[in-house]
Amino acid sequence: MNIEIKARDLIAEGWHEGKRLGATLRRARQMEAEGVERATLLVQLEEEFPKQLIVALPRHEPAPLAEAIEAEGDEETANVTAVRRRMHEMLRMPVVQRGAIMPDACPTGQAPATIPVGGAIAAENAIIPGAHSADICCSMFATFFPANHPTTEMMDHLQKVTHFGPGGRPRGDQWTSAVLGEPVWDNPYLGGLRSRAQDFLGTQGDGNHFSYIGRVDFTDTQRAALEAAGYNDLAKSIERRDGAFNVLVTHHGSRGLGADVYKRGLKAAKKWCRENAKDIPDAAAWLPYDSPEGASYWEALQYVGRWTRENHALLHDALLRRLGQRALVQIGNEHNFVWKRGDTFLHGKGATPAWKDAEGRPLLGLIPLNMAREILLVLGADNDDYLSFCPHGAGRNRSRTATIAPYKNDDGELDPGRVKQVLDETTAGLDIRWFNGGADLSESPLGYKDATKVKAQIDQFGLAHVVGEIQPRGCIMAGEADEQPWQRARRLKRARHKAERQDAAQELDQT
Template sequence: MNMEIKARDLIAAGWHEGRRLGAALRRVRDLESSGLPRPDVLARLEQEFPKQLPVILPRHEPSPLAEAIEVESPAEVASVATARARMQELLHMPVVKRGVIMPDACPTGGGPATIPVGGAIEVENAILPGAHSADICCSMFASFFPANHPVGEMMDHLQKTTHFGAGGRPRGEQWTSAVLEEPVWDNPFLTGLRSRAQDFMGTQGDGNHFAYLGRVEFTEAQRAALESAGQTGLAEWITRREGAFNVLVTHHGSRGLGADVYKRGHLAARQWCDENAKDIPGGAVWLPGDSPEGRDYWEALQYVGRWTRENHAQIHAAFLRRLGQRALVQIGNEHNFVWKRGDTYLHGKGATPAWRAGTGQPLPGLIPLNMAREILLVLGSDNDQFLSFCPHGAGRNLSRIAMLAPYKDADGNLDPARVRQTLAETTGGLDIRWFCGAPDLSESPPAYKDATKVKAQIARFNLATVVGEIQPLGCIMAGEAPEPPWVRARREKRAAHKGQRREGQAETAGG
């Protein structure tokens, strides 16, 4: 009778003590349960868990970084310097072949090697969950429909259709879709998440996500460019509609479903790197693309992509039903995702694909600038110098906290009058609505980079060609939820205590 193989037996046989030893021992138990004799178990284990597996380390020198961005102001210089530093850290990872930052580049939260917004990398046989972030498949989707409705009417219907804010739709008000019935729920990165997929269908979240209504009038030159690029459906409708459309554009990601898939993927990548590599920061951990875990994660990402596109489509269909209209043409693109081209995985965090499709025709894309500016309809230039990406928006120079600081009083509270004044000055004439109640100044036009400069840099670096500009009519964003009474009471109590302390200090100084 074979004695059970213990960890000390593996160490004595030449396996190294460390994180991989636990995985190797679990495999031993599987092999022993199949009835294999001890020598065969060890022989099989040597094939699957080599004793002298080399430890993977970061590179001494980073891979190449291309920069499709120009800076002018001190704030821009500081923002891009931080984004560049994070990218340089990421480019030390042995699986990352090269990287790029776009005109909208700006740092995001996270530690070393966290990809910035407006960053993209080319990766060899690996998927880095941190490089697509928790908002998997954050994306754009546009429906073109007849331009014969008053703005107020359309905005009223849109507000009754969409859903912003934390969480999903309430029980009894949830939406359904065939995408929920796909046989994917045995995937380890999706198991148990069907209810999450159901909860968040028909929702858009918060932050910089939006539902934007606009109007576009195409020129004949733009129609010809779209037709040449294979966008024959839109080109034909431009002719039939004399170039004019209303357009609904939505921007959101995969909500709680994607966030949960990301957490599982990042944990699996962290475990794999702990067992096979050393000194890999959390923002850069990866799963080999050809490993069982890597293949499962890739399939989970593809499902999340289908779910997100369906979520966009469901919101658009419900809105158009209320109007008694239908979509004449629909266009969409991801900008937080992983794409496989040949043998490499392209990762983008706020980067719009701008390469050529398998047919050789350029991909269309949508680039929003801010709620009071046009949304650009572009055709990708397939500029390999910049990994064939273009920006996903205008980006920021200041964090939300830093941007709001000048609008706060001594107690740290926003001045409502100044907020209203700024919004009136920057969004005048537009129907701007905040779904949760109060405006979020950190998502207003002053929070973003100069849209005209970003637009100019798209052309200067030959990232994409603009073939249409959707001019704003109105926009809905989450905004800020009303302050709960207990939070207000706590804040007022703190403010009173501060006031009392200031009065006491003044009396002490006066005495």
């Protein structure tokens, strides 16, 4: 009778003690139970669980970083310094080959190796969930249609079809689509999420997501540039309409569906790195593409990308139906995603792809600057120095909290009069709407970098070529929801406690 194999037997055969030893032992005992002889078992086990496991470690020095950004003044310099620090942490990871930062780069998060907005990296055979972030496939989508509707009419219809704020559409008002019927739900990263996928169809979320109505008047030179680049359908449509279009542009990601996929992917990546690497920050944990976990995650990402594009298209189609119009041209691009080019996986967190497509055409991209400025239509310059990316927007130099702080009164509340004044000054002549009722000052033009400088740096660093500018007419964003009674009670309680502490401190100072 064979004696059950033990951990010490595996160690004696050359396996190392560590987190993988338990899995190795479980597999060995499974083979024993199947009647595999000990000698054969050890040979098969070596194939599945190599003895000489190479543990991946961070590099001592970061991989190269290309900077397509030029700081002016103390605030911008501090911003770029923080961005560079986080990128260098990510670039020490053994799977990361090089990185780049865009003109709109700004830090986000305090955890080590948290990739900044406007950051891009190239990784070998590895998908890093933290490098595309929770808002998987945050993206732009534009529909060009005849320019014969007043702005107010278009905005009224748009407000009725879109949905902003937390959560999905309420029961009875949910949308459906063929994308929900795809046979993907046995994927471990998508299992059980079909209802989430339906809940969030037709929604845009909050933060910097928007629906924007604009107008573009293409010049003959721009039309010729698009035709030369291979975009004949768009060029012909421009010619037929003398260059003038209304345009709906939406900006949002994969909502709760993508957030759940991200959580599962990050959990799996952290587990893989615990077992196969050492000293890897959570934000930089990866899944090898050629592993079962990595291959499944890649397939899940592709589905999330299809779902997000469909979500954009459904919102656009809903507006067009209300207007009695049809789409003349539709284009779109991701800027929070992972793209496979050969064995290299390009990760962008707020970076617009600017390489050539499979047909050799420079990619078309949309770059919004702020609600009161034009949205740029660009042809990618395929500049490999910067991983062939361009910016995804204007970016920030300060946090949302810091942006609104100067507009608060002594009680710590935003001064409504000053907020209105700022919005009136920065968005004059535009139809600006806040879906949830209250204005979000941090999403006004006040919250973003100088759009003119960002636009200039796109040209300065050779990232893309502008071939159209969609001028603003109106914009809808989530805004701030009206304060609920419980929120008001909690706020007042905190204010009261703060006042009591200040009074107590003052009394101590006087004794």
